[in-house]
Amino acid sequence: MAEKVTPRNVDYSRWYNDIVLQAKLADYSPVKGAMVIRPNGYAIWENIQQNLDRMFKESGHVNAYFPLLIPESFMQKEAEHVEGFSPECAVVTIAGGQVLEEKLYIRPTSETIIWSMYKKWIMSYRDLPILINQWVNVLRWELRTRLFLRTSEFLWQEGHTAHATYEEAEEETRKILEIYQRFAEEYLAIPVIPGKKTEAEKFAGALHTYSIEAMMQDKKALQSGTSHNLGQNFAKAFDVQFQDKDGQLTYVWATSWGVSTRLIGALIMAHSDDRGLVLPPKMAQQPVVIVPIWKGDDEKQAVMQFSESVFQELKEKYRVIFDDREQYKPGYKFSDWELQGIPLRLEIGPKDVQKNQLVLVRRDTMQKQFAERQGILQRVEAELLQMQTDMLEKARAFRNANTSEVDDYDTFKKIMENDGGFLMCHWCGDPACESKIKDDTKATIRCIPFDRKKEAGKCLVCGGESHGRVLMAKAY
Ligand SMILES: [Zn+2]
DSSP: OOOOOOOTTTOHHHHHHHHHHHTTSEEEOSSTTOEEEOHHHHHHHHHHHHHHHHHHHHTTOEEOOOOSEEEHHHHTTSHHHHHHHGGGOOEEEEETTEEEEEEEEEOSSOHHHHHHHHHHHOOBGGGOOEEEEEEEEEEOOOSSOBTTTBOSEEEEEEEEEEESSHHHHHHHHHHHHHHHHHHHHHTSOOOOEEEEOOTTTSOTTOSEEEEEEEEOTTSOEEEEEEEEEEETHHHHHTTOEEEOTTSOEEEOEEEEEEEETHHHHHHHHHHOBTTBOOOOGGGOSSOEEEEEOOOHHHHHHHHHHHHHHHHHHHHTTSOEEEOOOSSSOHHHHHHHHHHTTOSEEEEEOHHHHHHTEEEEEETTTOOEEEEESTTHHHHHHHHHHHHHHHHHHHHHHHHHHTEEEOOOHHHHHHHHHTTOOEEEEEOOSOHHHHHHHHHHHSOEEEEEETTOOOOOEEOTTTOOEESSEEEEEOBO
8 A cells, every 4th residue: 555645734844745755756865955856756847847948949048058167266256146155055176186276166056157158258239139048957055955845956947148238138037037927827837926026035146036926835935936137247247248339348237047846846835635746737747547447357358448449549649647557456546646646537447338438537626527438538638728727726716815915013923923824015125124024923025026006004014114015925
């Protein structure tokens, strides 16, 4: 029998780990802080990669590869950047049996090495824009590991673009955030709130940072993608200037943006249940499993023949699992595929064969329905589409039900201590009030939502003037 997943209401954090381990998505590695992504988890990552990569390319971006190792002197060129990243960097000091003359940092992110190259490649306005992305691993030393959510080494994409004007860089920064939002909602079925980060929460070395924020089932926020307008900071640090149309020398404007394997953690926490993983159909490499059910050879022949024909028909469009393992009972197979989050299960027994029908079970609702054999491909198609939409709407309804406006600090503290959730509150803009909230409650300002309405109010902490609400929550 399979191990049991710890129910969410017993221990949310164990529930999460149970799913990651039992659905064989990832495992702990011999090196503390690192993780092994197993084939089931890596298939999800490949799916994320393929879809995002297509969206990046459709918007004019191209892929390249920059080295893993970054000279120490590069890291030190941008003051805020080095201050932000140094504490979590791993550094190579010996290689080939020799102490290196200059230490080499394992990339925590690649702005510095990339801008050292842009200096060689950018001379004139004709060389702009550069719209490069890379799919790589990065390393940020971390001892408190949570599989997918927080590991030292993780996989991500990092886009690094170079532009002639502030406006262009700003447009790019926002365009990418829109791609991230579209991807999160259309593919991951996770509704997100896009907005601007506060000064305290922005990327080290950025002019400003935008993010998308999602709510998990424990009502905590998970930052699911960031896009930074880096201004001219990196161009100045690496002396990257270009000659504009009038022959004037100007520093280049930069952006960077990324999403990582964290998204897999978000996917698990936003949708899964006490039976295991629940995957939106677009994120499942194999969205359908067929389980034939029979006793004795007579039944077997009829059921297998019928099942095989369904398999052949569906195979034209989907990657289908045909579970004809004889060493397992149907009940075991059901819970096995439920744990692994296969979106649609088709059960075929002798009675179904007689009636020329099959039983169809959707993983998100666990609802059983009959489907006619004829037109099964269209029916499966329709169910998967509906499931994708329903999962997004369910997550949105959950988030909305757990979002409220709060104007009083005592109430705020009480809610953060007990139920949690997204609280929309007034804030005066003073970092001191922001850090007091963090110290008192562990909640942070997740973002200043783009679509917030103009509304006069008083800061939750100091009573100072505010022009609109910000999103506050505890976060991963
Ligand atoms: Zn204040």
